[in-house]
Amino acid sequence: MTTENSQPKLTTVATLPEHYFLENLAVRADGSMLVTALNRRELWWAPAPAEDATIGAVLVDRLEGLPMSIVEAEPDVFYVSSMAPATLDRFDLRGWTPGAPVNRTRVLNFASQAAGLNGSCLLAPGVILVADCAAGLIWRVDLSDDGMAGTAKVWLKHDSMAPGLDPERAVHLTQTxxxxxxxxxxxxTAEKSNHVYFTGSWEQIFVRVAFDPDTHEPVGEPEVVFKGIHAVDDFCMDENKGVAYITTHIDNSLYSVPLDPGVAAKETKLIVGDPIDDRFLGPSSAAWGRQEGDYGRVAYFTTDGGHTPPNNSGLIRPSAVVRIEF
Incomplete structure:
Protein backbone atom coordinates (compact mmCIF):
# COMPACT_ATOMS: atom_id res chain seq x y z
CA MET A 1 0.00 0.00 0.00
CA THR A 2 1.43 3.34 -1.05
CA THR A 3 0.71 7.07 -0.76
CA GLU A 4 -0.13 8.95 -3.94
CA ASN A 5 2.30 11.82 -4.55
CA SER A 6 -0.15 14.06 -6.42
CA GLN A 7 -3.45 14.50 -4.59
CA PRO A 8 -6.76 14.99 -6.40
CA LYS A 9 -8.43 18.39 -6.33
CA LEU A 10 -10.81 18.99 -3.39
CA THR A 11 -13.52 21.68 -3.30
CA THR A 12 -16.18 22.25 -0.62
CA VAL A 13 -19.50 22.72 -2.43
CA ALA A 14 -22.06 22.73 0.43
CA THR A 15 -21.92 23.06 4.20
CA LEU A 16 -24.13 22.46 7.21
CA PRO A 17 -23.29 23.40 10.82
CA GLU A 18 -20.75 21.67 13.03
CA HIS A 19 -21.85 18.35 14.57
CA TYR A 20 -24.15 17.42 11.70
CA PHE A 21 -23.32 13.81 10.83
CA LEU A 22 -23.75 13.81 7.05
CA GLU A 23 -23.96 10.12 6.24
CA ASN A 24 -24.96 9.56 2.61
CA LEU A 25 -25.85 11.38 -0.57
CA ALA A 26 -27.36 10.94 -4.02
CA VAL A 27 -26.71 13.18 -7.00
CA ARG A 28 -29.79 14.03 -9.04
CA ALA A 29 -29.84 14.32 -12.82
CA ASP A 30 -29.76 18.13 -12.60
CA GLY A 31 -26.60 18.04 -10.46
CA SER A 32 -28.30 18.94 -7.17
CA MET A 33 -27.89 16.53 -4.27
CA LEU A 34 -29.86 14.84 -1.51
CA VAL A 35 -27.96 14.40 1.76
CA THR A 36 -28.89 12.53 4.93
CA ALA A 37 -28.04 14.13 8.29
CA LEU A 38 -28.04 11.02 10.46
CA ASN A 39 -27.94 12.47 13.97
CA ARG A 40 -30.47 15.21 13.12
CA ARG A 41 -33.02 12.82 11.54
CA GLU A 42 -33.13 15.06 8.47
CA LEU A 43 -32.91 14.91 4.68
CA TRP A 44 -31.36 17.93 2.96
CA TRP A 45 -31.12 19.25 -0.59
CA ALA A 46 -27.98 20.97 -1.86
CA PRO A 47 -27.80 22.88 -5.14
CA ALA A 48 -25.65 21.81 -8.06
CA PRO A 49 -22.17 23.33 -7.67
CA ALA A 50 -21.83 26.62 -9.52
CA GLU A 51 -19.52 29.59 -9.19
CA ASP A 52 -22.43 32.03 -9.00
CA ALA A 53 -24.61 29.95 -6.63
CA THR A 54 -26.56 32.11 -4.17
CA ILE A 55 -28.74 29.46 -2.52
CA GLY A 56 -27.50 27.15 0.21
CA ALA A 57 -28.72 23.79 1.48
CA VAL A 58 -32.48 23.44 2.05
CA LEU A 59 -34.21 21.08 4.48
CA VAL A 60 -36.34 18.55 2.60
CA ASP A 61 -37.92 16.60 5.46
CA ARG A 62 -37.57 15.39 9.04
CA LEU A 63 -37.77 11.66 9.55
CA GLU A 64 -38.81 9.37 12.38
CA GLY A 65 -35.54 7.43 12.41
CA LEU A 66 -31.88 8.10 11.71
CA PRO A 67 -31.64 8.41 7.90
CA MET A 68 -28.75 6.57 6.34
CA SER A 69 -28.48 5.66 2.65
CA ILE A 70 -30.26 6.88 -0.47
CA VAL A 71 -31.03 4.96 -3.66
CA GLU A 72 -32.59 6.36 -6.83
CA ALA A 73 -34.78 3.52 -8.11
CA GLU A 74 -36.35 5.44 -10.99
CA PRO A 75 -35.77 8.98 -12.26
CA ASP A 76 -36.16 11.39 -9.32
CA VAL A 77 -37.71 8.75 -7.06
CA PHE A 78 -35.47 7.98 -4.08
CA TYR A 79 -35.55 5.42 -1.27
CA VAL A 80 -34.05 6.35 2.10
CA SER A 81 -33.25 3.68 4.68
CA SER A 82 -33.17 4.57 8.36
CA MET A 83 -32.17 3.12 11.73
CA ALA A 84 -34.14 3.28 14.98
CA PRO A 85 -36.64 2.29 13.68
CA ALA A 86 -35.44 0.30 10.67
CA THR A 87 -37.52 1.60 7.78
CA LEU A 88 -37.51 2.40 4.08
CA ASP A 89 -39.19 5.59 2.86
CA ARG A 90 -39.94 6.64 -0.71
CA PHE A 91 -39.41 10.27 -1.75
CA ASP A 92 -41.01 11.25 -5.04
CA LEU A 93 -39.20 14.40 -6.18
CA ARG A 94 -40.73 14.59 -9.64
CA GLY A 95 -41.86 18.19 -9.98
CA TRP A 96 -40.62 19.06 -6.49
CA THR A 97 -38.98 22.44 -5.85
CA PRO A 98 -36.73 23.24 -2.86
CA GLY A 99 -38.75 24.44 0.11
CA ALA A 100 -42.01 22.86 -1.06
CA PRO A 101 -43.65 19.96 0.83
CA VAL A 102 -42.24 16.62 -0.26
CA ASN A 103 -44.14 13.49 -1.26
CA ARG A 104 -42.96 10.80 1.20
CA THR A 105 -44.38 7.27 1.58
CA ARG A 106 -43.44 4.57 4.09
CA VAL A 107 -42.59 1.57 1.94
CA LEU A 108 -41.34 -0.92 4.50
CA ASN A 109 -40.93 -1.51 8.22
CA PHE A 110 -38.12 -4.02 8.60
CA ALA A 111 -38.20 -6.99 10.97
CA SER A 112 -37.14 -6.25 14.52
CA GLN A 113 -33.70 -7.85 14.01
CA ALA A 114 -32.78 -5.18 11.41
CA ALA A 115 -30.88 -2.97 13.81
CA GLY A 116 -28.32 -1.12 11.72
CA LEU A 117 -29.39 -0.33 8.18
CA ASN A 118 -26.43 1.39 6.53
CA GLY A 119 -25.27 1.55 2.91
CA SER A 120 -27.54 0.54 0.04
CA CYS A 121 -27.54 0.18 -3.72
CA LEU A 122 -29.80 -0.70 -6.61
CA LEU A 123 -29.09 -4.29 -7.65
CA ALA A 124 -31.63 -4.43 -10.49
CA PRO A 125 -34.82 -2.56 -11.45
CA GLY A 126 -37.06 -2.75 -8.38
CA VAL A 127 -34.44 -4.58 -6.27
CA ILE A 128 -32.50 -2.77 -3.54
CA LEU A 129 -29.74 -4.16 -1.33
CA VAL A 130 -29.33 -2.68 2.17
CA ALA A 131 -26.32 -3.43 4.37
CA ASP A 132 -27.15 -4.06 8.03
CA CYS A 133 -23.96 -3.18 9.90
CA ALA A 134 -25.29 -4.33 13.29
CA ALA A 135 -26.85 -7.65 12.22
CA GLY A 136 -23.91 -8.46 9.93
CA LEU A 137 -25.87 -9.15 6.76
CA ILE A 138 -27.29 -7.65 3.58
CA TRP A 139 -31.04 -7.37 3.07
CA ARG A 140 -32.74 -7.67 -0.31
CA VAL A 141 -35.80 -5.46 -0.81
CA ASP A 142 -38.15 -6.20 -3.70
CA LEU A 143 -40.34 -3.23 -4.56
CA SER A 144 -43.90 -3.58 -5.79
CA ASP A 145 -44.63 -2.68 -9.40
CA ASP A 146 -45.72 0.83 -8.38
CA GLY A 147 -42.80 1.22 -5.98
CA MET A 148 -45.11 2.03 -3.08
CA ALA A 149 -44.44 -1.09 -1.03
CA GLY A 150 -41.64 -3.58 -0.51
CA THR A 151 -40.76 -6.95 0.98
CA ALA A 152 -37.43 -7.77 2.63
CA LYS A 153 -35.45 -10.97 3.06
CA VAL A 154 -31.84 -11.78 3.93
CA TRP A 155 -29.77 -11.69 0.71
CA LEU A 156 -26.47 -12.73 2.25
CA LYS A 157 -25.03 -13.26 5.73
CA HIS A 158 -21.31 -13.98 6.08
CA ASP A 159 -18.55 -13.83 8.70
CA SER A 160 -16.87 -10.99 6.78
CA MET A 161 -19.91 -8.82 7.53
CA ALA A 162 -19.88 -9.31 11.30
CA PRO A 163 -19.83 -6.28 13.61
CA GLY A 164 -17.47 -5.86 16.54
CA LEU A 165 -18.99 -7.04 19.81
CA ASP A 166 -16.62 -5.25 22.19
CA PRO A 167 -18.90 -2.89 24.18
CA GLU A 168 -15.99 -0.48 24.54
CA ARG A 169 -16.02 -0.01 20.74
CA ALA A 170 -19.76 0.64 20.39
CA VAL A 171 -20.74 3.61 18.23
CA HIS A 172 -23.00 6.17 19.89
CA LEU A 173 -25.00 7.69 17.04
CA THR A 174 -27.16 9.81 19.33
CA GLN A 175 -27.41 10.26 23.10
CA THR A 176 -29.99 7.46 23.23
CA THR A 189 -23.27 -3.12 -7.60
CA ALA A 190 -20.70 -3.71 -10.34
CA GLU A 191 -23.05 -4.25 -13.27
CA LYS A 192 -20.39 -5.10 -15.85
CA SER A 193 -18.95 -8.00 -13.87
CA ASN A 194 -22.12 -9.11 -12.02
CA HIS A 195 -20.52 -8.61 -8.63
CA VAL A 196 -21.61 -6.83 -5.47
CA TYR A 197 -18.80 -5.16 -3.53
CA PHE A 198 -19.01 -4.28 0.15
CA THR A 199 -16.84 -2.99 2.98
CA GLY A 200 -16.57 -4.58 6.42
CA SER A 201 -15.53 -1.96 8.95
CA TRP A 202 -14.80 -4.28 11.87
CA GLU A 203 -12.76 -6.70 9.78
CA GLN A 204 -11.11 -3.81 7.84
CA ILE A 205 -11.88 -5.47 4.52
CA PHE A 206 -13.14 -4.81 1.01
CA VAL A 207 -15.04 -7.81 -0.38
CA ARG A 208 -16.90 -8.91 -3.48
CA VAL A 209 -19.45 -11.62 -4.21
CA ALA A 210 -20.82 -12.71 -7.59
CA PHE A 211 -24.55 -12.68 -8.29
CA ASP A 212 -26.81 -14.31 -10.84
CA PRO A 213 -27.99 -11.65 -13.34
CA ASP A 214 -31.36 -13.40 -13.73
CA THR A 215 -32.31 -14.21 -10.14
CA HIS A 216 -30.11 -11.46 -8.60
CA GLU A 217 -29.14 -13.93 -5.88
CA PRO A 218 -25.52 -14.34 -4.68
CA VAL A 219 -23.40 -17.07 -6.27
CA GLY A 220 -20.51 -18.71 -4.43
CA GLU A 221 -18.56 -17.44 -1.46
CA PRO A 222 -17.53 -13.81 -0.87
CA GLU A 223 -13.94 -13.04 -1.90
CA VAL A 224 -11.70 -10.61 -0.02
CA VAL A 225 -10.35 -7.98 -2.43
CA PHE A 226 -8.21 -6.13 0.10
CA LYS A 227 -7.67 -6.24 3.86
CA GLY A 228 -6.06 -3.78 6.22
CA ILE A 229 -7.71 -0.35 5.79
CA HIS A 230 -8.61 0.91 9.26
CA ALA A 231 -12.03 2.59 9.73
CA VAL A 232 -13.12 1.64 6.21
CA ASP A 233 -16.56 3.09 5.43
CA ASP A 234 -18.40 3.65 2.13
CA PHE A 235 -17.18 4.03 -1.44
CA CYS A 236 -17.89 4.64 -5.11
CA MET A 237 -16.56 2.56 -8.00
CA ASP A 238 -15.25 3.31 -11.47
CA GLU A 239 -15.88 0.10 -13.38
CA ASN A 240 -14.17 1.45 -16.50
CA LYS A 241 -10.91 2.02 -14.66
CA GLY A 242 -11.46 -0.95 -12.35
CA VAL A 243 -11.02 0.92 -9.07
CA ALA A 244 -12.98 1.81 -5.93
CA TYR A 245 -12.52 5.00 -3.92
CA ILE A 246 -13.02 4.05 -0.28
CA THR A 247 -13.41 6.46 2.64
CA THR A 248 -12.15 5.94 6.18
CA HIS A 249 -14.55 7.80 8.40
CA ILE A 250 -12.61 8.46 11.60
CA ASP A 251 -9.22 8.39 9.85
CA ASN A 252 -10.12 11.27 7.50
CA SER A 253 -8.73 9.60 4.41
CA LEU A 254 -9.52 8.19 0.98
CA TYR A 255 -8.02 5.13 -0.68
CA SER A 256 -7.89 3.98 -4.27
CA VAL A 257 -8.36 0.19 -4.34
CA PRO A 258 -8.41 -1.93 -7.52
CA LEU A 259 -11.54 -4.06 -7.98
CA ASP A 260 -9.41 -7.04 -9.00
CA PRO A 261 -8.18 -9.01 -5.96
CA GLY A 262 -5.14 -10.06 -7.97
CA VAL A 263 -3.72 -6.56 -8.12
CA ALA A 264 -5.30 -4.82 -5.10
CA ALA A 265 -2.46 -5.75 -2.74
CA LYS A 266 0.12 -4.15 -5.03
CA GLU A 267 -1.78 -1.10 -6.30
CA THR A 268 -3.91 0.16 -3.38
CA LYS A 269 -3.02 3.79 -2.66
CA LEU A 270 -3.78 6.40 -0.01
CA ILE A 271 -4.79 9.44 -2.09
CA VAL A 272 -6.24 11.87 0.49
CA GLY A 273 -5.35 12.17 4.18
CA ASP A 274 -1.57 12.33 4.44
CA PRO A 275 -1.31 14.95 5.76
CA ILE A 276 -4.88 15.39 7.07
CA ASP A 277 -6.87 17.89 5.02
CA ASP A 278 -9.35 19.82 7.17
CA ARG A 279 -11.77 19.95 4.22
CA PHE A 280 -12.05 16.15 4.46
CA LEU A 281 -12.82 15.40 8.12
CA GLY A 282 -15.11 12.47 8.82
CA PRO A 283 -15.74 11.33 5.22
CA SER A 284 -18.52 8.81 4.82
CA SER A 285 -20.22 8.12 1.50
CA ALA A 286 -19.54 8.97 -2.14
CA ALA A 287 -21.46 9.41 -5.39
CA TRP A 288 -20.38 10.25 -8.92
CA GLY A 289 -21.46 13.49 -10.53
CA ARG A 290 -24.15 13.26 -13.21
CA GLN A 291 -22.81 15.67 -15.81
CA GLU A 292 -21.24 14.44 -19.03
CA GLY A 293 -17.73 13.18 -18.30
CA ASP A 294 -18.18 13.11 -14.51
CA TYR A 295 -18.21 9.32 -14.09
CA GLY A 296 -14.75 8.23 -13.04
CA ARG A 297 -13.55 11.82 -12.80
CA VAL A 298 -15.77 13.87 -10.44
CA ALA A 299 -17.27 12.49 -7.23
CA TYR A 300 -19.00 14.02 -4.21
CA PHE A 301 -18.35 12.98 -0.61
CA THR A 302 -20.23 13.60 2.63
CA THR A 303 -18.24 14.59 5.72
CA ASP A 304 -19.15 15.17 9.37
CA GLY A 305 -16.47 17.78 10.02
CA GLY A 306 -14.76 15.66 12.68
CA HIS A 307 -17.93 15.07 14.73
CA THR A 308 -17.42 11.34 15.28
CA PRO A 309 -14.88 10.22 17.91
CA PRO A 310 -12.12 9.25 18.09
CA ASN A 311 -11.14 12.33 16.11
CA ASN A 312 -7.44 12.02 15.37
CA SER A 313 -7.36 15.41 13.64
CA GLY A 314 -8.23 17.33 16.79
CA LEU A 315 -10.34 19.64 14.63
CA ILE A 316 -14.07 20.32 14.36
CA ARG A 317 -15.33 21.95 11.18
CA PRO A 318 -18.76 22.45 9.60
CA SER A 319 -20.05 19.28 8.00
CA ALA A 320 -19.79 19.42 4.23
CA VAL A 321 -20.22 17.94 0.80
CA VAL A 322 -16.83 17.86 -0.89
CA ARG A 323 -16.21 17.61 -4.61
CA ILE A 324 -13.17 15.61 -5.64
CA GLU A 325 -11.77 15.70 -9.14
CA PHE A 326 -9.52 12.75 -9.88
Missing amino acids: FSIPYPGVNGVR
Whole structure:
Protein backbone atom coordinates (compact mmCIF):
# COMPACT_ATOMS: atom_id res chain seq x y z
CA MET A 1 0.00 0.00 0.00
CA THR A 2 1.43 3.34 -1.05
CA THR A 3 0.71 7.07 -0.76
CA GLU A 4 -0.13 8.95 -3.94
CA ASN A 5 2.30 11.82 -4.55
CA SER A 6 -0.15 14.06 -6.42
CA GLN A 7 -3.45 14.50 -4.59
CA PRO A 8 -6.76 14.99 -6.40
CA LYS A 9 -8.43 18.39 -6.33
CA LEU A 10 -10.81 18.99 -3.39
CA THR A 11 -13.52 21.68 -3.30
CA THR A 12 -16.18 22.25 -0.62
CA VAL A 13 -19.50 22.72 -2.43
CA ALA A 14 -22.06 22.73 0.43
CA THR A 15 -21.92 23.06 4.20
CA LEU A 16 -24.13 22.46 7.21
CA PRO A 17 -23.29 23.40 10.82
CA GLU A 18 -20.75 21.67 13.03
CA HIS A 19 -21.85 18.35 14.57
CA TYR A 20 -24.15 17.42 11.70
CA PHE A 21 -23.32 13.81 10.83
CA LEU A 22 -23.75 13.81 7.05
CA GLU A 23 -23.96 10.12 6.24
CA ASN A 24 -24.96 9.56 2.61
CA LEU A 25 -25.85 11.38 -0.57
CA ALA A 26 -27.36 10.94 -4.02
CA VAL A 27 -26.71 13.18 -7.00
CA ARG A 28 -29.79 14.03 -9.04
CA ALA A 29 -29.84 14.32 -12.82
CA ASP A 30 -29.76 18.13 -12.60
CA GLY A 31 -26.60 18.04 -10.46
CA SER A 32 -28.30 18.94 -7.17
CA MET A 33 -27.89 16.53 -4.27
CA LEU A 34 -29.86 14.84 -1.51
CA VAL A 35 -27.96 14.40 1.76
CA THR A 36 -28.89 12.53 4.93
CA ALA A 37 -28.04 14.13 8.29
CA LEU A 38 -28.04 11.02 10.46
CA ASN A 39 -27.94 12.47 13.97
CA ARG A 40 -30.47 15.21 13.12
CA ARG A 41 -33.02 12.82 11.54
CA GLU A 42 -33.13 15.06 8.47
CA LEU A 43 -32.91 14.91 4.68
CA TRP A 44 -31.36 17.93 2.96
CA TRP A 45 -31.12 19.25 -0.59
CA ALA A 46 -27.98 20.97 -1.86
CA PRO A 47 -27.80 22.88 -5.14
CA ALA A 48 -25.65 21.81 -8.06
CA PRO A 49 -22.17 23.33 -7.67
CA ALA A 50 -21.83 26.62 -9.52
CA GLU A 51 -19.52 29.59 -9.19
CA ASP A 52 -22.43 32.03 -9.00
CA ALA A 53 -24.61 29.95 -6.63
CA THR A 54 -26.56 32.11 -4.17
CA ILE A 55 -28.74 29.46 -2.52
CA GLY A 56 -27.50 27.15 0.21
CA ALA A 57 -28.72 23.79 1.48
CA VAL A 58 -32.48 23.44 2.05
CA LEU A 59 -34.21 21.08 4.48
CA VAL A 60 -36.34 18.55 2.60
CA ASP A 61 -37.92 16.60 5.46
CA ARG A 62 -37.57 15.39 9.04
CA LEU A 63 -37.77 11.66 9.55
CA GLU A 64 -38.81 9.37 12.38
CA GLY A 65 -35.54 7.43 12.41
CA LEU A 66 -31.88 8.10 11.71
CA PRO A 67 -31.64 8.41 7.90
CA MET A 68 -28.75 6.57 6.34
CA SER A 69 -28.48 5.66 2.65
CA ILE A 70 -30.26 6.88 -0.47
CA VAL A 71 -31.03 4.96 -3.66
CA GLU A 72 -32.59 6.36 -6.83
CA ALA A 73 -34.78 3.52 -8.11
CA GLU A 74 -36.35 5.44 -10.99
CA PRO A 75 -35.77 8.98 -12.26
CA ASP A 76 -36.16 11.39 -9.32
CA VAL A 77 -37.71 8.75 -7.06
CA PHE A 78 -35.47 7.98 -4.08
CA TYR A 79 -35.55 5.42 -1.27
CA VAL A 80 -34.05 6.35 2.10
CA SER A 81 -33.25 3.68 4.68
CA SER A 82 -33.17 4.57 8.36
CA MET A 83 -32.17 3.12 11.73
CA ALA A 84 -34.14 3.28 14.98
CA PRO A 85 -36.64 2.29 13.68
CA ALA A 86 -35.44 0.30 10.67
CA THR A 87 -37.52 1.60 7.78
CA LEU A 88 -37.51 2.40 4.08
CA ASP A 89 -39.19 5.59 2.86
CA ARG A 90 -39.94 6.64 -0.71
CA PHE A 91 -39.41 10.27 -1.75
CA ASP A 92 -41.01 11.25 -5.04
CA LEU A 93 -39.20 14.40 -6.18
CA ARG A 94 -40.73 14.59 -9.64
CA GLY A 95 -41.86 18.19 -9.98
CA TRP A 96 -40.62 19.06 -6.49
CA THR A 97 -38.98 22.44 -5.85
CA PRO A 98 -36.73 23.24 -2.86
CA GLY A 99 -38.75 24.44 0.11
CA ALA A 100 -42.01 22.86 -1.06
CA PRO A 101 -43.65 19.96 0.83
CA VAL A 102 -42.24 16.62 -0.26
CA ASN A 103 -44.14 13.49 -1.26
CA ARG A 104 -42.96 10.80 1.20
CA THR A 105 -44.38 7.27 1.58
CA ARG A 106 -43.44 4.57 4.09
CA VAL A 107 -42.59 1.57 1.94
CA LEU A 108 -41.34 -0.92 4.50
CA ASN A 109 -40.93 -1.51 8.22
CA PHE A 110 -38.12 -4.02 8.60
CA ALA A 111 -38.20 -6.99 10.97
CA SER A 112 -37.14 -6.25 14.52
CA GLN A 113 -33.70 -7.85 14.01
CA ALA A 114 -32.78 -5.18 11.41
CA ALA A 115 -30.88 -2.97 13.81
CA GLY A 116 -28.32 -1.12 11.72
CA LEU A 117 -29.39 -0.33 8.18
CA ASN A 118 -26.43 1.39 6.53
CA GLY A 119 -25.27 1.55 2.91
CA SER A 120 -27.54 0.54 0.04
CA CYS A 121 -27.54 0.18 -3.72
CA LEU A 122 -29.80 -0.70 -6.61
CA LEU A 123 -29.09 -4.29 -7.65
CA ALA A 124 -31.63 -4.43 -10.49
CA PRO A 125 -34.82 -2.56 -11.45
CA GLY A 126 -37.06 -2.75 -8.38
CA VAL A 127 -34.44 -4.58 -6.27
CA ILE A 128 -32.50 -2.77 -3.54
CA LEU A 129 -29.74 -4.16 -1.33
CA VAL A 130 -29.33 -2.68 2.17
CA ALA A 131 -26.32 -3.43 4.37
CA ASP A 132 -27.15 -4.06 8.03
CA CYS A 133 -23.96 -3.18 9.90
CA ALA A 134 -25.29 -4.33 13.29
CA ALA A 135 -26.85 -7.65 12.22
CA GLY A 136 -23.91 -8.46 9.93
CA LEU A 137 -25.87 -9.15 6.76
CA ILE A 138 -27.29 -7.65 3.58
CA TRP A 139 -31.04 -7.37 3.07
CA ARG A 140 -32.74 -7.67 -0.31
CA VAL A 141 -35.80 -5.46 -0.81
CA ASP A 142 -38.15 -6.20 -3.70
CA LEU A 143 -40.34 -3.23 -4.56
CA SER A 144 -43.90 -3.58 -5.79
CA ASP A 145 -44.63 -2.68 -9.40
CA ASP A 146 -45.72 0.83 -8.38
CA GLY A 147 -42.80 1.22 -5.98
CA MET A 148 -45.11 2.03 -3.08
CA ALA A 149 -44.44 -1.09 -1.03
CA GLY A 150 -41.64 -3.58 -0.51
CA THR A 151 -40.76 -6.95 0.98
CA ALA A 152 -37.43 -7.77 2.63
CA LYS A 153 -35.45 -10.97 3.06
CA VAL A 154 -31.84 -11.78 3.93
CA TRP A 155 -29.77 -11.69 0.71
CA LEU A 156 -26.47 -12.73 2.25
CA LYS A 157 -25.03 -13.26 5.73
CA HIS A 158 -21.31 -13.98 6.08
CA ASP A 159 -18.55 -13.83 8.70
CA SER A 160 -16.87 -10.99 6.78
CA MET A 161 -19.91 -8.82 7.53
CA ALA A 162 -19.88 -9.31 11.30
CA PRO A 163 -19.83 -6.28 13.61
CA GLY A 164 -17.47 -5.86 16.54
CA LEU A 165 -18.99 -7.04 19.81
CA ASP A 166 -16.62 -5.25 22.19
CA PRO A 167 -18.90 -2.89 24.18
CA GLU A 168 -15.99 -0.48 24.54
CA ARG A 169 -16.02 -0.01 20.74
CA ALA A 170 -19.76 0.64 20.39
CA VAL A 171 -20.74 3.61 18.23
CA HIS A 172 -23.00 6.17 19.89
CA LEU A 173 -25.00 7.69 17.04
CA THR A 174 -27.16 9.81 19.33
CA GLN A 175 -27.41 10.26 23.10
CA THR A 176 -29.99 7.46 23.23
CA PHE A 177 -29.04 5.07 20.41
CA SER A 178 -25.90 3.01 19.91
CA ILE A 179 -24.85 0.16 17.65
CA PRO A 180 -21.92 -2.26 17.76
CA TYR A 181 -18.82 -1.24 15.84
CA PRO A 182 -20.15 -1.60 12.27
CA GLY A 183 -19.65 -4.73 10.22
CA VAL A 184 -20.81 -4.58 6.60
CA ASN A 185 -21.04 -0.89 5.76
CA GLY A 186 -21.00 0.29 2.15
CA VAL A 187 -22.43 -1.82 -0.67
CA ARG A 188 -22.34 -1.22 -4.45
CA THR A 189 -23.27 -3.12 -7.60
CA ALA A 190 -20.70 -3.71 -10.34
CA GLU A 191 -23.05 -4.25 -13.27
CA LYS A 192 -20.39 -5.10 -15.85
CA SER A 193 -18.95 -8.00 -13.87
CA ASN A 194 -22.12 -9.11 -12.02
CA HIS A 195 -20.52 -8.61 -8.63
CA VAL A 196 -21.61 -6.83 -5.47
CA TYR A 197 -18.80 -5.16 -3.53
CA PHE A 198 -19.01 -4.28 0.15
CA THR A 199 -16.84 -2.99 2.98
CA GLY A 200 -16.57 -4.58 6.42
CA SER A 201 -15.53 -1.96 8.95
CA TRP A 202 -14.80 -4.28 11.87
CA GLU A 203 -12.76 -6.70 9.78
CA GLN A 204 -11.11 -3.81 7.84
CA ILE A 205 -11.88 -5.47 4.52
CA PHE A 206 -13.14 -4.81 1.01
CA VAL A 207 -15.04 -7.81 -0.38
CA ARG A 208 -16.90 -8.91 -3.48
CA VAL A 209 -19.45 -11.62 -4.21
CA ALA A 210 -20.82 -12.71 -7.59
CA PHE A 211 -24.55 -12.68 -8.29
CA ASP A 212 -26.81 -14.31 -10.84
CA PRO A 213 -27.99 -11.65 -13.34
CA ASP A 214 -31.36 -13.40 -13.73
CA THR A 215 -32.31 -14.21 -10.14
CA HIS A 216 -30.11 -11.46 -8.60
CA GLU A 217 -29.14 -13.93 -5.88
CA PRO A 218 -25.52 -14.34 -4.68
CA VAL A 219 -23.40 -17.07 -6.27
CA GLY A 220 -20.51 -18.71 -4.43
CA GLU A 221 -18.56 -17.44 -1.46
CA PRO A 222 -17.53 -13.81 -0.87
CA GLU A 223 -13.94 -13.04 -1.90
CA VAL A 224 -11.70 -10.61 -0.02
CA VAL A 225 -10.35 -7.98 -2.43
CA PHE A 226 -8.21 -6.13 0.10
CA LYS A 227 -7.67 -6.24 3.86
CA GLY A 228 -6.06 -3.78 6.22
CA ILE A 229 -7.71 -0.35 5.79
CA HIS A 230 -8.61 0.91 9.26
CA ALA A 231 -12.03 2.59 9.73
CA VAL A 232 -13.12 1.64 6.21
CA ASP A 233 -16.56 3.09 5.43
CA ASP A 234 -18.40 3.65 2.13
CA PHE A 235 -17.18 4.03 -1.44
CA CYS A 236 -17.89 4.64 -5.11
CA MET A 237 -16.56 2.56 -8.00
CA ASP A 238 -15.25 3.31 -11.47
CA GLU A 239 -15.88 0.10 -13.38
CA ASN A 240 -14.17 1.45 -16.50
CA LYS A 241 -10.91 2.02 -14.66
CA GLY A 242 -11.46 -0.95 -12.35
CA VAL A 243 -11.02 0.92 -9.07
CA ALA A 244 -12.98 1.81 -5.93
CA TYR A 245 -12.52 5.00 -3.92
CA ILE A 246 -13.02 4.05 -0.28
CA THR A 247 -13.41 6.46 2.64
CA THR A 248 -12.15 5.94 6.18
CA HIS A 249 -14.55 7.80 8.40
CA ILE A 250 -12.61 8.46 11.60
CA ASP A 251 -9.22 8.39 9.85
CA ASN A 252 -10.12 11.27 7.50
CA SER A 253 -8.73 9.60 4.41
CA LEU A 254 -9.52 8.19 0.98
CA TYR A 255 -8.02 5.13 -0.68
CA SER A 256 -7.89 3.98 -4.27
CA VAL A 257 -8.36 0.19 -4.34
CA PRO A 258 -8.41 -1.93 -7.52
CA LEU A 259 -11.54 -4.06 -7.98
CA ASP A 260 -9.41 -7.04 -9.00
CA PRO A 261 -8.18 -9.01 -5.96
CA GLY A 262 -5.14 -10.06 -7.97
CA VAL A 263 -3.72 -6.56 -8.12
CA ALA A 264 -5.30 -4.82 -5.10
CA ALA A 265 -2.46 -5.75 -2.74
CA LYS A 266 0.12 -4.15 -5.03
CA GLU A 267 -1.78 -1.10 -6.30
CA THR A 268 -3.91 0.16 -3.38
CA LYS A 269 -3.02 3.79 -2.66
CA LEU A 270 -3.78 6.40 -0.01
CA ILE A 271 -4.79 9.44 -2.09
CA VAL A 272 -6.24 11.87 0.49
CA GLY A 273 -5.35 12.17 4.18
CA ASP A 274 -1.57 12.33 4.44
CA PRO A 275 -1.31 14.95 5.76
CA ILE A 276 -4.88 15.39 7.07
CA ASP A 277 -6.87 17.89 5.02
CA ASP A 278 -9.35 19.82 7.17
CA ARG A 279 -11.77 19.95 4.22
CA PHE A 280 -12.05 16.15 4.46
CA LEU A 281 -12.82 15.40 8.12
CA GLY A 282 -15.11 12.47 8.82
CA PRO A 283 -15.74 11.33 5.22
CA SER A 284 -18.52 8.81 4.82
CA SER A 285 -20.22 8.12 1.50
CA ALA A 286 -19.54 8.97 -2.14
CA ALA A 287 -21.46 9.41 -5.39
CA TRP A 288 -20.38 10.25 -8.92
CA GLY A 289 -21.46 13.49 -10.53
CA ARG A 290 -24.15 13.26 -13.21
CA GLN A 291 -22.81 15.67 -15.81
CA GLU A 292 -21.24 14.44 -19.03
CA GLY A 293 -17.73 13.18 -18.30
CA ASP A 294 -18.18 13.11 -14.51
CA TYR A 295 -18.21 9.32 -14.09
CA GLY A 296 -14.75 8.23 -13.04
CA ARG A 297 -13.55 11.82 -12.80
CA VAL A 298 -15.77 13.87 -10.44
CA ALA A 299 -17.27 12.49 -7.23
CA TYR A 300 -19.00 14.02 -4.21
CA PHE A 301 -18.35 12.98 -0.61
CA THR A 302 -20.23 13.60 2.63
CA THR A 303 -18.24 14.59 5.72
CA ASP A 304 -19.15 15.17 9.37
CA GLY A 305 -16.47 17.78 10.02
CA GLY A 306 -14.76 15.66 12.68
CA HIS A 307 -17.93 15.07 14.73
CA THR A 308 -17.42 11.34 15.28
CA PRO A 309 -14.88 10.22 17.91
CA PRO A 310 -12.12 9.25 18.09
CA ASN A 311 -11.14 12.33 16.11
CA ASN A 312 -7.44 12.02 15.37
CA SER A 313 -7.36 15.41 13.64
CA GLY A 314 -8.23 17.33 16.79
CA LEU A 315 -10.34 19.64 14.63
CA ILE A 316 -14.07 20.32 14.36
CA ARG A 317 -15.33 21.95 11.18
CA PRO A 318 -18.76 22.45 9.60
CA SER A 319 -20.05 19.28 8.00
CA ALA A 320 -19.79 19.42 4.23
CA VAL A 321 -20.22 17.94 0.80
CA VAL A 322 -16.83 17.86 -0.89
CA ARG A 323 -16.21 17.61 -4.61
CA ILE A 324 -13.17 15.61 -5.64
CA GLU A 325 -11.77 15.70 -9.14
CA PHE A 326 -9.52 12.75 -9.88
